[in-house]
Amino acid sequence: MLSTMQDVPLTVTRILKHGMAIHGTSQVTTWTGDAEPQRRTYRELGERTAQLAHALREDLGVEGDQRVATLMWNNAEHVEAYYAIPCMGAVLHTLNLRLPVEQLVFIVNHAADRVVIVNGSLLPLLAPLLPHLPTVEHIVVSGPGDRSVLEGARAQVHEYEELIAGKPVTYDWPELDERSAAAMCYTSGTTGDPKGVVYSHRSIYLHSMQVNMAQSMGLTDSDTSLVVVPQFHVNAWGLPHAVLMTGVNMLMPDRFLQPGPLAEMIEAEKPTHAAAVPTIWQGLLAELTAKPRDVSSLTQVTIGGSACPPSLMEAFDSLGMRVCHAWGMTETSPLGTIARPPAHAVGTEAELGYRLTQGRFPAGVEARLRGPADEFLPWDGESAGELEVRGPWIAGAYYGGAASGEAGGALRPEDKFSEDGWLKTGDVGVISSEGFLTLTDRAKDVIKSGGEWISSVELENALMAHPEVAEAAVVAVPDEKWGERPLATVVLKDGATADYAALKEFLAGKIARWQLPERWAIIPAVPKTSVGKFDKKVIRRQYAEGELEVTHV
């Protein structure tokens, strides 16, 4: 029996049209440092989006599903690219400006980007790579920055504003298949070459609806969202798409990501919501402690990317900024869970416990835990296994096949996707009977000690609760007797001195004694990946090569 419903595709174009028609007066504000912020309504932004599409098609000859890359900060022009490129049928490829240059070269070539739209301030990063990017025919430069570094480039160089000036402010957007590619983002994995995730119009549309659900971020046109999470980082968690569905205003920090400017823009523009990884918030907290500002507008803070330390969550709570944990990855668009406490816990002592989990799975994301013996585990809050997820905004493959890299080609499809198509997240955790996920580790970071698992993350969180510890990373190191044992590397706060025995005793109250590390080292800072996550393979290498001063306690 056929349904009688209209067959209307779920496309980014429909989001754009809706935003312009219904929320045309909502704004995207881009911070400019000392000058007046740049303000643009969604109607203006939509008109410039049409102009950009005309320029890409008519002047640069972008056709079909060709890839147009962006190497940009969070700003209005980047949002214009977010819509113009997919809505004309091409594919937006956001380049992570914090990737090692060899990885940037790899992904531009792998995606065969024809055009790169770049912020002027990032030309010093792009220019030296150009000789290694044979597919790039056009460079479009937006915003301040010295253009002279592009002299001698083989690719044609255009000015963004000149290119779009005078173009028609409407565009006859094609009706696209909702399953066609809209955007792509490469994972910055710590092993092997980056792997490309290709989002469809459908996946972006559905993810945007989910972001807007009341139990998710649930923003409305009364809100202004400070989008700190970069647009090259899983589409800024879907915010630039989600906001045009509901008219949420956006505040874009552009390149001003230091704690000082962030505090300043919060005080001046009064966002109600912000989204960023914990590292950024840790810096902001220090800034606000040193120099208090009026940040009272900011009541909801979405934190993801890595777990938020309890101490940080409580510190923000005390400032009136309510932190909401979320979990996701490039492969999950990224919303995989969000830690809204259940109704029965709100206002009780149990609430913080729920908020410190990774959260509940929203409608649309199915989850299961696979145990060490390949069996599926119960949701009992105790059985730890690798998390597998399924849903319409979850990746089921990588661009060009799972083993995309030649150099790092050790990745087999079965490492990332189950036989029945679920994503194997590589995250290890437990799920409670209420569906709350608590991640305990990365599958590759679990310490396998004498046939038992020790969570490196649990040890790190316990260590970071110590008043003299700034950061801590725990890795598995080989051990003759137990197979593996934990090595604790600790960054002390200014002026603190190492007392390993005291640290170990501090842990003993919280962690089973057999799990306590015997190996300790003070390090100046935890090595981080380009997106701010702990880069544990660097610590493991330093240990293996004897570069750490290890004390046995």
Add this chain to the structure above:
Amino acid sequence: MLSTMQDVPLTVTRILKHGMAIHGTSQVTTWTGDAEPQRRTYRELGERTAQLAHALREDLGVEGDQRVATLMWNNAEHVEAYYAIPCMGAVLHTLNLRLPVEQLVFIVNHAADRVVIVNGSLLPLLAPLLPHLPTVEHIVVSGPGDRSVLEGARAQVHEYEELIAGKPVTYDWPELDERSAAAMCYTSGTTGDPKGVVYSHRSIYLHSMQVNMAQSMGLTDSDTSLVVVPQFHVNAWGLPHAVLMTGVNMLMPDRFLQPGPLAEMIEAEKPTHAAAVPTIWQGLLAELTAKPRDVSSLTQVTIGGSACPPSLMEAFDSLGMRVCHAWGMTETSPLGTIARPPAHAVGTEAELGYRLTQGRFPAGVEARLRGPADEFLPWDGESAGELEVRGPWIAGAYYGGAASGEAGGALRPEDKFSEDGWLKTGDVGVISSEGFLTLTDRAKDVIKSGGEWISSVELENALMAHPEVAEAAVVAVPDEKWGERPLATVVLKDGATADYAALKEFLAGKIARWQLPERWAIIPAVPKTSVGKFDKKVIRRQYAEGELEVTHV
């Protein structure tokens, strides 16, 4: 370029699984009159859903996309039917128990229902129809009511609880095509035979996400929704589907829809949200005025079905119940607009004006206005035209073709659907530059006077603001000079006496003088359709046949 996203269908089954897994402890409570309310968690409800599917498949032989009808009040068993039938691949057909019996017979036969699940209290309605329902092979009876009226029925009679008892509490739900039929509902049009709208799994899924968006109803598991709008009325506006996505609790009134029991269940069960047509709320308001209760829990009231009179909205505001207007129809699933005021109007004098419109179109619903000369009109808040809409939860056809009825077969496809597939709503209105819809009339109720349009609804609203007027209906009647002129029919409040000149003068301050009615009649009550809408064709007939005592003023 292919996306790398998983291809996961959007099905009612996924909503059910999500509700059971993540919101298993949320509850549906069914009012039982004087006895303790029946309480059932979503986990229990899901288990009984599986049992019902087993019974329908194994005992009743329901296969493929066969239709299973429900003739039921709002209660937990009806929700079980909402999930069991579509999730097993069959099609849920909700029967409107307020339809004239000949229409009920027509739609059961038109849909070829094989099974009817019926509340015991509704058997007196069903039993006399059975001889005229040759496709119905099984009757499943749930809840109290005298079964003896079914004696001699050709169809097999089953008890709901006996049928599902002992069946497995899990079911191997099939993976369905998201575009396949899930449920159907016939429009109770005032002309011609009812027309069937067939919802797909996809349309229900997307509509549910929309209902849950913060700018829409935006409920969470902290909420309890009093679902007064009947489940046979456009799937109770999508609530029974939406709630399992977010864990909203439901309070179901069953057959206790009178103002007294409604006030009682609000006081006892403390819902935070309610959804119903204005008529119900008008009755509740009178009840609360006569006998105050603690209804302070109820802060959000979604009103749709027909426009909410301003006086009613203000009266509810003063009780702390914030009314939110919504507009939709059977063909729109039904959410077509929702009247959340824009951020800039919140807390200002302009706010009520926005709330009295039909509201804004949510993401997913595209709209346009078609003028008298078939041209598309601007969104300027002044140009009135017929509203046309498009979207993934909007009907593009009727079951069995647009002209479904033999008797009333005057309906041609082009009357309801444009050449490019948009739904012609039959509603006339204006859209503001911010996308707020104000309906001024039904296309067929507009009064065409001397080449200009007069809105019957505008006159009615102005009349109903008069302190002595309980209700008013305005219809077009033939006029030699002007073609058509308005006839005002008025229901006076108890004790009031008719003073037509005063009423006309009251209008004169609000309505252009040339639009004022010259013909007036007092009537005891406005005739209503089965879903409580003004049935103007009855008034027109009464006028034509001289049954009204008309005074010229």
